[in-house]
Amino acid sequence: MKPPTRNELEEVYRRLFKEFGPQHWWPGQTKWEIMVGAVLTQNTNWGNVERAIRNLREEKVLTLKALRKISLPRLARLIRPSGYFNIKARRLKNLVNFIFAEYSGSLVSMAHEPLADLRKKLLSVNGIGPETADSILLYAFNKPIFVVDAYTRRLLSRHNWTREDIDYHDLQNIFMTHLKPDVQKFNEYHALIVRAGKELCRTNPKCAECPLKTFNYSANFQKFLDARGYSSGHSR
DNA sequence: GACCAGGCACATC
Protein backbone atom coordinates (compact mmCIF):
# COMPACT_ATOMS: atom_id res chain seq x y z
CA MET A 1 0.00 0.00 0.00
CA LYS A 2 1.59 3.27 -1.04
CA PRO A 3 0.11 6.74 -1.08
CA PRO A 4 -0.82 8.39 -4.39
CA THR A 5 1.77 10.48 -6.22
CA ARG A 6 1.19 14.07 -7.21
CA ASN A 7 0.51 12.91 -10.76
CA GLU A 8 -2.08 10.43 -9.61
CA LEU A 9 -3.86 13.07 -7.56
CA GLU A 10 -3.85 15.41 -10.54
CA GLU A 11 -5.14 12.64 -12.79
CA VAL A 12 -7.99 11.83 -10.42
CA TYR A 13 -8.94 15.49 -10.45
CA ARG A 14 -8.84 15.68 -14.25
CA ARG A 15 -11.02 12.63 -14.63
CA LEU A 16 -13.58 13.75 -12.09
CA PHE A 17 -13.75 17.22 -13.58
CA LYS A 18 -14.09 15.85 -17.07
CA GLU A 19 -16.89 13.54 -15.95
CA PHE A 20 -18.89 15.89 -13.76
CA GLY A 21 -17.78 19.42 -14.58
CA PRO A 22 -17.72 22.26 -12.04
CA GLN A 23 -19.84 21.65 -8.94
CA HIS A 24 -20.25 25.27 -7.80
CA TRP A 25 -19.93 24.52 -4.11
CA TRP A 26 -20.80 25.18 -1.30
CA PRO A 27 -24.56 24.86 -1.74
CA GLY A 28 -25.27 27.93 0.40
CA GLN A 29 -25.45 31.65 -0.22
CA THR A 30 -23.85 33.43 2.70
CA LYS A 31 -20.89 32.78 4.97
CA TRP A 32 -23.20 32.10 7.86
CA GLU A 33 -25.48 29.82 5.89
CA ILE A 34 -22.45 27.78 4.84
CA MET A 35 -21.37 27.46 8.46
CA VAL A 36 -24.83 26.33 9.52
CA GLY A 37 -24.85 23.75 6.74
CA ALA A 38 -21.41 22.51 7.75
CA VAL A 39 -22.66 21.71 11.24
CA LEU A 40 -26.00 20.28 10.16
CA THR A 41 -24.53 17.95 7.57
CA GLN A 42 -22.41 16.07 10.12
CA ASN A 43 -23.04 12.38 9.39
CA THR A 44 -26.24 13.35 7.62
CA ASN A 45 -27.69 13.27 4.15
CA TRP A 46 -27.63 16.72 2.52
CA GLY A 47 -31.30 16.52 1.55
CA ASN A 48 -32.25 16.44 5.20
CA VAL A 49 -30.02 19.42 5.88
CA GLU A 50 -31.84 21.40 3.18
CA ARG A 51 -35.16 20.86 4.93
CA ALA A 52 -33.70 22.10 8.19
CA ILE A 53 -32.21 25.17 6.52
CA ARG A 54 -35.49 25.87 4.77
CA ASN A 55 -37.25 25.83 8.14
CA LEU A 56 -34.76 28.31 9.54
CA ARG A 57 -35.15 30.58 6.54
CA GLU A 58 -38.95 30.47 6.59
CA GLU A 59 -38.93 31.37 10.27
CA LYS A 60 -36.47 34.15 9.46
CA VAL A 61 -33.88 32.91 11.92
CA LEU A 62 -31.13 31.96 9.49
CA THR A 63 -28.89 34.79 10.68
CA LEU A 64 -26.23 35.11 13.35
CA LYS A 65 -28.30 37.59 15.36
CA ALA A 66 -31.52 35.61 15.20
CA LEU A 67 -29.79 32.38 16.13
CA ARG A 68 -28.21 34.08 19.09
CA LYS A 69 -31.62 34.98 20.43
CA ILE A 70 -33.61 31.87 19.56
CA SER A 71 -34.31 29.41 22.36
CA LEU A 72 -32.60 26.05 22.30
CA PRO A 73 -35.85 24.03 22.16
CA ARG A 74 -37.19 26.09 19.27
CA LEU A 75 -33.93 25.80 17.36
CA ALA A 76 -33.91 22.04 17.92
CA ARG A 77 -37.48 21.79 16.65
CA LEU A 78 -36.70 23.72 13.46
CA ILE A 79 -33.63 21.67 12.56
CA ARG A 80 -35.30 18.39 13.40
CA PRO A 81 -35.13 16.98 9.83
CA SER A 82 -31.34 17.09 9.86
CA GLY A 83 -31.14 14.48 12.62
CA TYR A 84 -29.27 14.65 15.95
CA PHE A 85 -31.26 17.83 16.42
CA ASN A 86 -30.64 18.30 20.15
CA ILE A 87 -26.89 17.99 19.78
CA LYS A 88 -26.75 20.09 16.63
CA ALA A 89 -28.84 22.84 18.20
CA ARG A 90 -26.28 23.09 20.96
CA ARG A 91 -23.42 23.00 18.46
CA LEU A 92 -24.91 25.86 16.49
CA LYS A 93 -25.32 27.84 19.69
CA ASN A 94 -21.71 27.11 20.60
CA LEU A 95 -20.60 28.42 17.22
CA VAL A 96 -22.74 31.56 17.53
CA ASN A 97 -21.48 32.26 21.04
CA PHE A 98 -17.91 31.76 19.88
CA ILE A 99 -18.31 34.27 17.06
CA PHE A 100 -19.76 36.88 19.38
CA ALA A 101 -17.21 36.25 22.11
CA GLU A 102 -14.21 36.24 19.80
CA TYR A 103 -15.22 38.61 16.97
CA SER A 104 -18.09 40.64 18.42
CA GLY A 105 -20.37 38.84 16.00
CA SER A 106 -18.49 40.14 12.96
CA LEU A 107 -17.85 37.60 10.22
CA VAL A 108 -15.74 40.22 8.48
CA SER A 109 -13.25 40.44 11.30
CA MET A 110 -13.40 36.66 11.61
CA ALA A 111 -12.39 36.45 7.96
CA HIS A 112 -9.28 38.54 8.64
CA GLU A 113 -7.91 35.94 11.02
CA PRO A 114 -5.01 33.94 9.53
CA LEU A 115 -5.85 30.38 8.51
CA ALA A 116 -3.88 28.54 11.19
CA ASP A 117 -5.17 30.70 14.04
CA LEU A 118 -8.77 30.55 12.92
CA ARG A 119 -8.56 26.80 12.48
CA LYS A 120 -7.21 26.28 15.96
CA LYS A 121 -9.95 28.45 17.45
CA LEU A 122 -12.72 26.73 15.52
CA LEU A 123 -11.49 23.35 16.72
CA SER A 124 -11.75 24.56 20.30
CA VAL A 125 -15.50 25.03 19.89
CA ASN A 126 -17.38 22.01 21.19
CA GLY A 127 -19.04 20.31 18.23
CA ILE A 128 -16.65 21.65 15.60
CA GLY A 129 -14.29 18.87 14.54
CA PRO A 130 -11.66 18.87 11.78
CA GLU A 131 -13.99 18.35 8.84
CA THR A 132 -16.52 20.94 9.96
CA ALA A 133 -13.74 23.44 10.70
CA ASP A 134 -12.07 22.87 7.34
CA SER A 135 -15.37 23.11 5.47
CA ILE A 136 -15.97 26.48 7.12
CA LEU A 137 -12.44 27.65 6.38
CA LEU A 138 -12.49 26.65 2.73
CA TYR A 139 -16.09 27.27 1.71
CA ALA A 140 -17.13 30.17 3.93
CA PHE A 141 -13.82 32.01 4.24
CA ASN A 142 -11.98 30.94 1.09
CA LYS A 143 -8.91 29.79 2.98
CA PRO A 144 -6.67 27.27 1.17
CA ILE A 145 -7.29 24.14 3.25
CA PHE A 146 -8.18 20.75 1.78
CA VAL A 147 -11.34 19.17 3.19
CA VAL A 148 -11.36 15.39 3.49
CA ASP A 149 -14.29 13.23 4.47
CA ALA A 150 -15.69 9.71 4.41
CA TYR A 151 -15.84 9.75 0.61
CA THR A 152 -12.21 10.81 0.32
CA ARG A 153 -11.17 8.06 2.71
CA ARG A 154 -13.14 5.51 0.70
CA LEU A 155 -11.79 6.67 -2.64
CA LEU A 156 -8.15 6.42 -1.60
CA SER A 157 -8.47 3.19 0.34
CA ARG A 158 -10.27 1.45 -2.49
CA HIS A 159 -7.43 2.29 -4.80
CA ASN A 160 -5.10 0.74 -2.25
CA TRP A 161 -3.40 4.09 -1.71
CA THR A 162 -4.21 4.28 1.99
CA ARG A 163 -5.68 2.26 4.82
CA GLU A 164 -9.41 2.56 5.36
CA ASP A 165 -8.84 3.77 8.92
CA ILE A 166 -6.28 6.47 8.05
CA ASP A 167 -6.28 9.44 10.41
CA TYR A 168 -8.01 12.66 9.23
CA HIS A 169 -4.86 14.76 9.19
CA ASP A 170 -2.72 12.07 7.59
CA LEU A 171 -5.27 11.89 4.80
CA GLN A 172 -5.47 15.65 4.52
CA ASN A 173 -1.69 15.90 4.38
CA ILE A 174 -1.55 13.68 1.32
CA PHE A 175 -3.46 16.34 -0.58
CA MET A 176 -1.89 19.36 1.08
CA THR A 177 1.69 18.24 0.48
CA HIS A 178 1.15 17.30 -3.16
CA LEU A 179 -1.10 20.09 -4.38
CA LYS A 180 -0.33 23.78 -4.52
CA PRO A 181 -2.59 25.81 -2.22
CA ASP A 182 -5.41 26.87 -4.52
CA VAL A 183 -8.77 27.76 -3.03
CA GLN A 184 -10.72 27.26 -6.24
CA LYS A 185 -9.15 23.90 -6.92
CA PHE A 186 -9.50 22.65 -3.34
CA ASN A 187 -13.13 23.71 -3.47
CA GLU A 188 -13.78 21.86 -6.71
CA TYR A 189 -11.75 18.78 -5.86
CA HIS A 190 -13.56 18.05 -2.61
CA ALA A 191 -16.95 18.69 -4.19
CA LEU A 192 -16.10 16.34 -7.04
CA ILE A 193 -15.02 13.59 -4.65
CA VAL A 194 -18.36 13.86 -2.87
CA ARG A 195 -20.17 13.78 -6.19
CA ALA A 196 -18.24 10.72 -7.35
CA GLY A 197 -18.46 9.13 -3.92
CA LYS A 198 -22.20 8.97 -4.22
CA GLU A 199 -21.67 6.70 -7.19
CA LEU A 200 -19.09 4.65 -5.33
CA CYS A 201 -21.02 4.23 -2.16
CA ARG A 202 -20.86 1.36 0.25
CA THR A 203 -23.81 -0.64 -0.93
CA ASN A 204 -23.80 0.17 -4.61
CA PRO A 205 -20.29 0.69 -5.98
CA LYS A 206 -21.46 0.96 -9.62
CA CYS A 207 -17.86 0.49 -10.59
CA ALA A 208 -18.64 0.06 -14.26
CA GLU A 209 -19.95 3.61 -14.34
CA CYS A 210 -17.32 5.14 -12.11
CA PRO A 211 -15.18 7.73 -13.94
CA LEU A 212 -12.12 6.32 -12.22
CA LYS A 213 -12.67 2.83 -13.51
CA THR A 214 -9.46 2.78 -15.49
CA PHE A 215 -7.48 2.80 -12.27
CA ASN A 216 -6.74 -0.60 -10.86
CA TYR A 217 -8.93 -1.21 -7.91
CA SER A 218 -7.25 -2.62 -4.87
CA ALA A 219 -7.32 -6.21 -3.76
CA ASN A 220 -9.28 -4.99 -0.78
CA PHE A 221 -11.90 -3.42 -2.94
CA GLN A 222 -12.11 -6.56 -5.04
CA LYS A 223 -12.70 -8.57 -1.89
CA PHE A 224 -15.29 -6.06 -0.86
CA LEU A 225 -17.06 -6.50 -4.18
CA ASP A 226 -16.86 -10.28 -3.98
CA ALA A 227 -18.34 -10.28 -0.50
CA ARG A 228 -21.33 -8.29 -1.68
CA GLY A 229 -21.84 -10.10 -4.93
CA TYR A 230 -20.82 -7.20 -7.14
CA SER A 231 -17.88 -8.83 -8.81
CA SER A 232 -19.51 -11.04 -11.38
CA GLY A 233 -19.93 -9.16 -14.59
CA HIS A 234 -19.04 -5.55 -14.06
CA SER A 235 -16.21 -5.14 -11.63
CA ARG A 236 -12.63 -4.53 -12.60
C1' DG B 1 -37.15 -3.54 8.21
C1' DA B 2 -32.30 -2.92 7.35
C1' DC B 3 -28.96 0.08 5.83
C1' DC B 4 -27.14 4.51 4.76
C1' DA B 5 -25.83 9.56 4.96
C1' DG B 6 -20.42 15.32 3.37
C1' DG B 7 -18.97 13.73 12.31
C1' DC B 8 -18.10 14.55 16.90
C1' DA B 9 -17.63 14.02 21.85
C1' DC B 10 -17.27 11.21 25.55
C1' DA B 11 -16.70 6.82 28.33
C1' DT B 12 -14.07 2.95 29.18
C1' DC B 13 -10.34 -0.15 29.04
Add this chain to the structure above:
DNA sequence: GATGTGCATGGT
Protein backbone atom coordinates in the same frame (compact mmCIF):
# COMPACT_ATOMS: atom_id res chain seq x y z
C1' DG C 1 -3.71 5.37 22.60
C1' DA C 2 -7.18 2.39 20.73
C1' DT C 3 -11.91 1.05 20.67
C1' DG C 4 -16.92 1.49 21.44
C1' DT C 5 -21.16 4.11 21.81
C1' DG C 6 -24.87 7.73 21.66
C1' DC C 7 -26.87 10.99 18.90
C1' DA C 8 -31.90 10.76 14.98
C1' DT C 9 -33.97 12.02 10.71
C1' DG C 10 -35.66 10.74 5.96
C1' DG C 11 -34.54 8.07 1.53
C1' DT C 12 -33.83 3.58 -0.77
